[in-house]
Amino acid sequence: MSGDVNPFESLQEQIDDAAEYIDVGTDVLERLKRPERVLETNLTVELDDGSLEVFRAYRSQFNGDRGPYKGGVRYHPGVTRDEVKALSGWMVYKCAVVDIPYGGGKGGIEIDPIDYSDAELERITRSFATELRPLVGADRDIPAPDVNTGQREMNWIKDTYETLEGTTEPGVVTGKAIDSGGSRGRVEATGRSTMLTAREAFDYLDKDPAGATVAVQGYGNAGSVAAKFIESELGADVVAVSDSSGAVYHPDGLDTRAVKQFKNETGAVTGYDGASEELTNEELLTMDVDLLVPAALENAIDADLARDVGADVIVEAANGPLTPDADEILTDRDVHVFPDVLANAGGVTVSYFEWVQNRQRFYWTEERVVEELERHIVEGFEGLVDAYEEKELPSFRTAAYVVAIERVADAYAESGTWP
Numbered sequence: 001m002s003g004d005v006n007p008f009e010s011l012q013e014q015i016d017d018a019a020e021y022i023d024v025g026t027d028v029l030e031r032l033k034r035p036e037r038v039l040e041t042n043l044t045v046e047l048d049d050g051s052l053e054v055f056r057a058y059r060s061q062f063n064g065d066r067g068p069y070k071g072g073v074r075y076h077p078g079v080t081r082d083e084v085k086a087l088s089g090w091m092v093y094k095c096a097v098v099d100i101p102y103g104g105g106k107g108g109i110e111i112d113p114i115d116y117s118d119a120e121l122e123r124i125t126r127s128f129a130t131e132l133r134p135l136v137g138a139d140r141d142i143p144a145p146d147v148n149t150g151q152r153e154m155n156w157i158k159d160t161y162e163t164l165e166g167t168t169e170p171g172v173v174t175g176k177a178i179d180s181g182g183s184r185g186r187v188e189a190t191g192r193s194t195m196l197t198a199r200e201a202f203d204y205l206d207k208d209p210a211g212a213t214v215a216v217q218g219y220g221n222a223g224s225v226a227a228k229f230i231e232s233e234l235g236a237d238v239v240a241v242s243d244s245s246g247a248v249y250h251p252d253g254l255d256t257r258a259v260k261q262f263k264n265e266t267g268a269v270t271g272y273d274g275a276s277e278e279l280t281n282e283e284l285l286t287m288d289v290d291l292l293v294p295a296a297l298e299n300a301i302d303a304d305l306a307r308d309v310g311a312d313v314i315v316e317a318a319n320g321p322l323t324p325d326a327d328e329i330l331t332d333r334d335v336h337v338f339p340d341v342l343a344n345a346g347g348v349t350v351s352y353f354e355w356v357q358n359r360q361r362f363y364w365t366e367e368r369v370v371e372e373l374e375r376h377i378v379e380g381f382e383g384l385v386d387a388y389e390e391k392e393l394p395s396f397r398t399a400a401y402v403v404a405i406e407r408v409a410d411a412y413a414e415s416g417t418w419p
């Protein structure tokens, strides 16, 4: 993983690349490359032993031209202001690619949650939610889960907000547990959109996914669900999966559910006895497979690794898993990269459905969620491919940004300028 590449600079480079193909003024472009505002705060929280600790936390509201800011909250020791800014920008373009009425935001706390008790994490989360209170709201900014956060943290944020505001407003966050106003199908939505993108990509490239070989880097919410659906719905062989402990491999395909069960019990994929071999993450990323799904963190594949990537197709479940240099090398090498802003957009799309259900206080069946999600991802894919062909664009990523920037720039232009 390349730690030297600043993800915010990567985002700006991606926008500049796409801007070459769109008629958009530099004033608009500058606005589309920077967040509208960033909250940086220090949370002072009492630990179980009575001592106090200070945690750096951020919330970036990148752009609200198409609707309320929307995006996850990440708990990770590597969280930085620029990372949060980049992730919030990717949310803007992701929501535009799948055409849901949101802008983009993102938050994070610089913390390794493993080092803290559940009670400490609850106090840290509630302290963050208190700082966020003036910024968030169902029509303002709607947080959601990201790396190392889930239903539990969302329920804490919702409860803190509702208590402080003296109201009930489940739509202030998404990714909640079902009993607290969550949507059916939300937990699996990101992995499902990765599978749908892979399905459409194989169809577009005239490749048969049945029996195709697949490697998945990262086996958390995004990666493990994507692997499960790619195996069960596309009939592909998921031959290798990894997490931060390393990778496991079997040439005939792994039982993706059994690996997940093993990781749930032991905390790692390594040691799984259905594998024929263990590999390093680097070996997994350079394997000769039909499809590679990076589903861990950003900058997983840098220029050096990109030269050795053996996959024909990459579908990005993680946000920003390729550095811009790696992206360029892979484009030159004719590796087809289907970008994060479409492939992992299932999470935010079903978050949107959750918010719609919260606003209506009327809840959908899982079948309806799955059907509506498929429509948004397939239409998003078609829009991207149309732009790629019509404008003869160099990559599907550039196509996604062209489609998204045009949508955001149109909304901005239609709003006029004030004061």
Ligand code: NAD
Pocket (backbone or CB within 6 Å): 001, 145, 146, 147, 148, 190, 217, 218, 219, 220, 221, 222, 223, 242, 243, 244, 245, 281, 295, 296, 297, 298, 317, 318, 319, 320, 344, 345, 347, 348
């Ligand atoms: P997660 O915490 O559930 O899983 C992350 C996984 O990556 C873990 O298995 C971890 O061990 C592994 N990992 C970490 N460092 C690694 C490394 N160097 N090599 C290999 N594996 C490594 O997180 P998640 O929610 O699955 O998110 C993963 C990615 O997907 C992130 O980029 C996130 O922004 C993106 N994403 C997630 C969602 C969602 O709904 N969960 C939605 C959109 C995008």
